[in-house]
Amino acid sequence: MRKVIALLLGALVLLPAAARAEKERKSPLTNAPAIRKRLELRDKRFEAGIGVGVSVGQDFYNALLVMPRLAFHITDWIALGVVGGYNVTPTWKSSFHSDLNGSLSDPATTKSASPADATATMNHIAYMAVGQVEFLPLSGKIALFSSIFSYFDFYVFGGAGVVNLTTSSAQPGSCIDSNGRTVCQAYKATELAGNAGIGAHAYLSNYSAIALEIRDLIYKNNASGRDVNGDTVTDAHDLEWGSNWLFSLNVQFFLPAKAKISR
Amino acid sequence: MKRLALGLFVVLANLSVEQVSLAQEPEAPASDTVGGTPTPPADTGPAVGPDLDLTDLSTTPETVEAKKPTAEAAGAPRKAWDDIVVVPRKAFLKKARLELAPFTGITLNDPLIRHYSFGGDLNYYITDVLSIGLEGQYFIKELSERESLVGLQYYRVPTLNKLKYHGALVFGYVPGYGKFGLFNKYIVHWDLTASLGVGMIWTEIIPRNFGDQSFTNKNIAPHLGIGARLFVLDWLTLSLTFRDYIYVDTFEFQGRKRGEALADVITESKNSQTQLVQNIMMFFSVGFYLPPSFTYRTPR
Numbered sequence: 154m155r156k157v158i159a160l161l162l163g164a165l166v167l168l169p170a171a172a173r174a175e176k177e178r179k180s181p182l183t184n185a186p187a188i189r190k191r192l193e194l195r196d197k198r199f200e201a202g203i204g205v206g207v208s209v210g211q212d213f214y215n216a217l218l219v220m221p222r223l224a225f226h227i228t229d230w231i232a233l234g235v236v237g238g239y240n241v242t243p244t245w246k247s248s249f250h251s252d253l254n255g256s257l258s259d260p261a262t263t264k265s266a267s268p269a270d271a272t273a274t275m276n277h278i279a280y281m282a283v284g285q286v287e288f289l290p291l292s293g294k295i296a297l298f299s300s301i302f303s304y305f306d307f308y309v310f311g312g313a314g315v316v317n318l319t320t321s322s323a324q325p326g327s328c329i330d331s332n333g334r335t336v337c338q339a340y341k342a343t344e345l346a347g348n349a350g351i352g353a354h355a356y357l358s359n360y361s362a363i364a365l366e367i368r369d370l371i372y373k374n375n376a377s378g379r380d381v382n383g384d385t386v387t388d389a390h391d392l393e394w395g396s397n398w399l400f401s402l403n404v405q406f407f408l409p410a411k412a413k414i415s416r
Numbered sequence: 417m418k419r420l421a422l423g424l425f426v427v428l429a430n431l432s433v434e435q436v437s438l439a440q441e442p443e444a445p446a447s448d449t450v451g452g453t454p455t456p457p458a459d460t461g462p463a464v465g466p467d468l469d470l471t472d473l474s475t476t477p478e479t480v481e482a483k484k485p486t487a488e489a490a491g492a493p494r495k496a497w498d499d500i501v502v503v504p505r506k507a508f509l510k511k512a513r514l515e516l517a518p519f520t521g522i523t524l525n526d527p528l529i530r531h532y533s534f535g536g537d538l539n540y541y542i543t544d545v546l547s548i549g550l551e552g553q554y555f556i557k558e559l560s561e562r563e564s565l566v567g568l569q570y571y572r573v574p575t576l577n578k579l580k581y582h583g584a585l586v587f588g589y590v591p592g593y594g595k596f597g598l599f600n601k602y603i604v605h606w607d608l609t610a611s612l613g614v615g616m617i618w619t620e621i622i623p624r625n626f627g628d629q630s631f632t633n634k635n636i637a638p639h640l641g642i643g644a645r646l647f648v649l650d651w652l653t654l655s656l657t658f659r660d661y662i663y664v665d666t667f668e669f670q671g672r673k674r675g676e677a678l679a680d681v682i683t684e685s686k687n688s689q690t691q692l693v694q695n696i697m698m699f700f701s702v703g704f705y706l707p708p709s710f711t712y713r714t715p716r
Contacts, residue, residue, distance in 0.1 A: 188597045209696075212527050212562055230599065249527055249562075249574075256572050256670070265571040293596025295608070305594065379569040393561075398524070 188293075191415040194304055194356060194407065195226035195289065202364065204403025206238055211397065212376045213250040214277035217242040220401050222364065224287065232287040234310070236348075236366075238399070239280045243321055250275065261327060266337070273322035274339040274378025278397075281370065283314025283348040295355075304356040309349075316346045316372050316397075328387075338387045339378040346372035360410040364403040369396050506593070507605035508647040509710040510541040517655065519701030521553070523579075525694065528563040531555040531579045533697065539588055547588035551613060555579035573624040575667045579695070580632065582661070584615025584639065604646060609657065611641035617661060621668045621685075629678045631685075637663035643699075651708035654701075661695040 201223050208216040219241055224234030246254075254268040261267035292306035320339040328337040350368030357363065373392040375381055381391035521533035535553025542548065557578040566574050592608035617637040621630045643657030669685040 188603070191597070210525050210527050247527070252575070253566070253570060253572065257570065262571075271570060290598055291596045291604075293594055293603075295592045295594030297592040297608075299593075305596070307596070377565065377569050379565075381565060381568075383568065 193413045196229040199408045200224040202405030206401030209398040213275040216240045270325040276318045279317040279319040281316045285310040285312030344372040359412045514706045515539040517701040517703040521699035525696045545590040577619040580618040582617040584613040586613035635663040653703035657699045
């Protein structure tokens with residue numbers, strides 16, 4: 154009986170002690186950073202490069218833009234950037250534009266414009282320039298085909314800028330009706346634009362990378378240059394906010410060329 | 417009496433074991449010292465306790481290098497994790513597993529009509545990077561504001577088709593596998609996915625005149641896809657995918673008259689109003705894997 158009591162006493166003391174010891178045991182990796190000896194490819198570095206962008210889902214004209222991009226990375230995860238774009242294909246019609254022109258009669262009827270007059274009031278992007286704050290929370294490595302290894306990062310960005318809208322043709326005479334009212338008018342202006350999107354760098358080396366960005370430029374426009382609100386005249390009341398998507402691919406170079414290595 | 421003495425001895429022995437086990441934890445290993453300087457006893461020197469001060473992670477390597485001699489001179493031990501090499505295994509294995517992935521998607525490149533898609537993928541992974549599967553989806557259409565303005569601005573009604581269903585046999589490939597650090601605190605694994613599929617898409621014309629009969633097209637539609645997949649749990653993934661469906665579709669022909677026989681409309685449309693269509697779509701999907709767990713076949 155005494156033996157049993159003694160063993161029970163022993164167990165009562167031993168078990169909590171063992172449990173406490175287990176609780177207080179810490180992994181040697183506690184508080185270690187997730188990645189050690191990491192290449193800090195962005196921290197305090199400038200980034201400059203050039204690439205091409207293409208619009209998606211534009212009403213009348215697609216745009217292929219030459220897009221320079223410059224950024225300074227304040228830390229490894231936040232950067233300030235500016236991006237420009239110049240449209241090198243101002244006459245690249247969308248399929249909808251071609252279909253619409255094909256359905257319009259020439260010469261114009263009393264109700265519908267001729268293809269040439271309709272085209273004359275349709276605007277397109279001439280150039281754009283935006284500033285953006287970039288937030289880069291994700292960075293890592295990828296193995297392509299188990300043989301090519303590359304560093305990469307993902308980021309989101311937001312900012313503002315301007316978009317210049319223009320047309321290639323002069324205002325057609327048919328845009329002024331017999332009562333002297335403006336029934337159509339190409340919208341040519343430099344509009345303030347919101348700029349938001351996501352992007353990624355795929356590093357080719359410690360000092361160069363491919364940058365892919367998908368951005369939405371949000372600005373007021375009347376792409377057709379015709380009545381939108383149904384008041385039969387075309388004026389500032391016909392402007393509407395809209396999304397304009399751009400995909401871009403850039404080759405970027407980083408300065409200084411040497412990247413630091415973290416602990 | 418002997419038994420009582422034995423019992424008391426066991427109790428005392430346990431108490432001493434507890435004290436030893438607690439006392440051992442904070443002690444820094446002697447081999448962790450730099451430059452061969454022995455670690456001072458925990459109660460007399462600046463030995464590092466179990467809670468290491470790693471708050472200053474922003475310190476640059478140059479600064480670290482500069483600080484090192486001082487630290488070494490003081491005989492301070494290195495951080496416990498400095499000498500441990502960690503090579504994480506691939507976080508997720510797919511070979512011989514079935515993936516059921518319901519998805520939702522949206523068309524991106526048509527300014528006049530937008531389609532929302534609801535469907536699913538069923539894939540079987542032959543290897544960790546190759547899969548074969550089936551894809552099926554149902555579409556819901558939405559006409560855009562631009563579509564409604566065409567009538568007001570040009571006195572025309574657009575010729576449009578709506579998407580109805582799509583089904584395909586799909587071959588998948590994983591060209592890239594990666595991991596990223598979230599603020600250098602958490603590691604998340606992901607892979608790149610590519611797919612090539614061939615299937616059938618059902619479309620239906622939207623008659624320009626209300627009341628006219630519509631007809632349905634069945635088009636062979638190959639597609640290409642590329643995407644990224646995040647591994648969340650052993651049986652759960654999240655994916656973002658872009659797919660480009662390419663097919664030749666038949667639209668309502670331009671000269672259709674009121675009351676014209678549908679068979680004639682179909683014939684005339686097939687003869688004069690076919691067009692190559694590209695539908696670029698973006699999908700978000702959640703993947704469920706069976707069996708829900710996997711076993712590594714190589715040692716850690």
